[in-house]
Amino acid sequence: MLGRAFLVVSVLFLALLAFAFYQDLNRPWLPIQQKYAQQYGADFPIQVQQLFPRVQVNNQFVVERCITCHVPDLQKIGPQEAAKRLGPNHPAVINDAVFAKYGQDTLICRPVAAGASPSASASPSASASPKPTASAKPSSSAAPGAATSPAPAASPTASASPAGTAAASCLDPKTQPFYLLDANGKVVNDPSTNKPVVAQLNGFIPSQYKGLGIDESGCIICHNGNRQATTEAGAHQNLVPNPFGVYDKAPQVFENNCAQCHGALGEGGKGPPLNDQNRLGFFSDDYYYRCIYLGNTGEEHLGTIMPAWGVSKNNRPPILKSDTINLLVHWIRMWQQYASLP
Numbered sequence: 001m002l003g004r005a006f007l008v009v010s011v012l013f014l015a016l017l018a019f020a021f022y023q024d025l026n027r028p029w030l031p032i033q034q035k036y037a038q039q040y041g042a043d044f045p046i047q048v049q050q051l052f053p054r055v056q057v058n059n060q061f062v063v064e065r066c067i068t069c070h071v072p073d074l075q076k077i078g079p080q081e082a083a084k085r086l087g088p089n090h091p092a093v094i095n096d097a098v099f100a101k102y103g104q105d106t107l108i109c110r111p112v113a114a115g116a117s118p119s120a121s122a123s124p125s126a127s128a129s130p131k132p133t134a135s136a137k138p139s140s141s142a143a144p145g146a147a148t149s150p151a152p153a154a155s156p157t158a159s160a161s162p163a164g165t166a167a168a169s170c171l172d173p174k175t176q177p178f179y180l181l182d183a184n185g186k187v188v189n190d191p192s193t194n195k196p197v198v199a200q201l202n203g204f205i206p207s208q209y210k211g212l213g214i215d216e217s218g219c220i221i222c223h224n225g226n227r228q229a230t231t232e233a234g235a236h237q238n239l240v241p242n243p244f245g246v247y248d249k250a251p252q253v254f255e256n257n258c259a260q261c262h263g264a265l266g267e268g269g270k271g272p273p274l275n276d277q278n279r280l281g282f283f284s285d286d287y288y289y290r291c292i293y294l295g296n297t298g299e300e301h302l303g304t305i306m307p308a309w310g311v312s313k314n315n316r317p318p319i320l321k322s323d324t325i326n327l328l329v330h331w332i333r334m335w336q337q338y339a340s341l342p
Contacts, residue, residue, distance in 0.1 A: 028231050032069045040085065044073040048230055051075075053218035055208045057339050064227045066219040066235065079213030086214075094217055099210045100171070102203040102247060109170035109177045109201075169198075178264075199264060204247065204334060220341060224333055227341060238285050240330045250331035253324055257309065266335050270305065280336040288329045292320070 033046050049072040052061045067074045071082040083092035091098050100106055170177050179196040180188040188197045209217050220227045222243045229235035240246060255264060262268060266275030273279070291300050295308030309320040320328075 029068050033072055036069075036072060040073070043076060049074075051215070051218055053221070054212060054216045055206075055221075062227065064218045064220055065230055066223075066225070066227070068230060069232070069235075070219070074215050079215045082214060091214070093213045094205060094209050094211065096210075099203075099205060099207075102244065103205045103207065103210065104202045105207055106203045107170060107177065107198075107201065108203060108247075109172065109175040112172070112174045201251075201264070204243070221338060224336065224341065238333055238336070240333055243330075243334065246327060246330045246334060250327045253320075253328060254331055257320070258328065261305070266332065274332050275335040277337055277340055280333070281340055285329050285333060288332055289325060292325045292328055293322075 029048065030046065037044075037046070048065060049068045051064045051067050051074065053064065054061075056062075071077070071085055074082045077085075079092040083090045177196075177198040178201055180199050189195060190197050205221070209221060218227075219225070223240050224243075225239040226235050226237050229237070251264075258271075260269075261271035262274050267273055268276075287300070290298055291306065293308070293310030295301055295306040295311070296304045297308045297311055307319070310318045310322065310325055312318050
């Protein structure tokens with residue numbers, strides 16, 4: 001009996017030892033760093049690289065390992081050169097220009113080119129219900145309000161803001177703000193002023209990051225993902241590859257197709273809330289893609305009012321293409337609070 005137990009323990013020990021050797025030899029980031037070294041020079045140790053952004057999360061500095069594969073020599077080359085290597089139009093510093101467009105302190109308004117929107121929300125004189133559903137109208141460059149703190153924006157010190165205010169104004173006088181809508185899609189007026197209630201659609205970068213280089217801000221604040229993973233699949237889980245592009249394009253799609261049921265800030269209505277942190281922390285992007293693509297024809301929302309946005313019906317093309325659905329998935333993911341990320 002003891003011999004059998006010893007044999008079982010020995011086999012388990014050898015299996016554990018083999019697994020440890022496999023993990024040590026199977027370093028998926030190694031060929032990526034080697035390729036990077038061939039292109040830019042091997043002026044860095046071939047190993048997992050770590051970065052500690054300057055802004056604290058939950059009163060502590062949280063490590064990121066994204067630079068392991070992307071710019072492993074970031075600390076030596078600095079933010080300017082790193083931005084060039086990361087690709088065109090990648091900012092090196094969260095400067096005034098970036099913060100003015102995507103910072104939480106900026107009210108996002110409808111672009112000048114879309115100032116005369118045919119939707120009801122663009123008309124301040126539209127009749128309104130006194131009971132809004134908070135279905136504000138985001139623009140093609142809009143961002144959700146700070147009250148719902150999108151993923152990259154959710155600094156633990158970011159203060160919440162109301163869903164709408166009558167006093168808010170656009171920085172550019174040529175642009176037009178977005179207004180809260182009632183359940184019928186009509187603009188909600190402030191009964192005290194009889195003026196439309198402006199939706200609090202703010203950018204996603206917290207003020208604490210203003211002026212920081214990318215070597216100080218880190219990557220997760222804008223791109224989401226798993227900050228400590230060292231495999232591509234793990235690190236890119238729930239990743240937002242192009243957050244600026246998402247904010248420039250996704251809100252108008254969300255407004256046209258989703259806000260009337262889920263609310264423009266994701267607060268919910270006829271449909272479930274999309275900015276709920278428990279849901280965002282539990283469900284993956286694959287889940288949200290299936291929900292949007294399959295709608296009430298899929299297992300997750302079978303028999304509900306959720307349209308099947310990606311399914312062709314009666315030889316007609318789907319309402320939304322796959323790329324557009326991915327855009328909406330990234331838009332939803334931006335509501336996840338930074339402090340709650342893995």
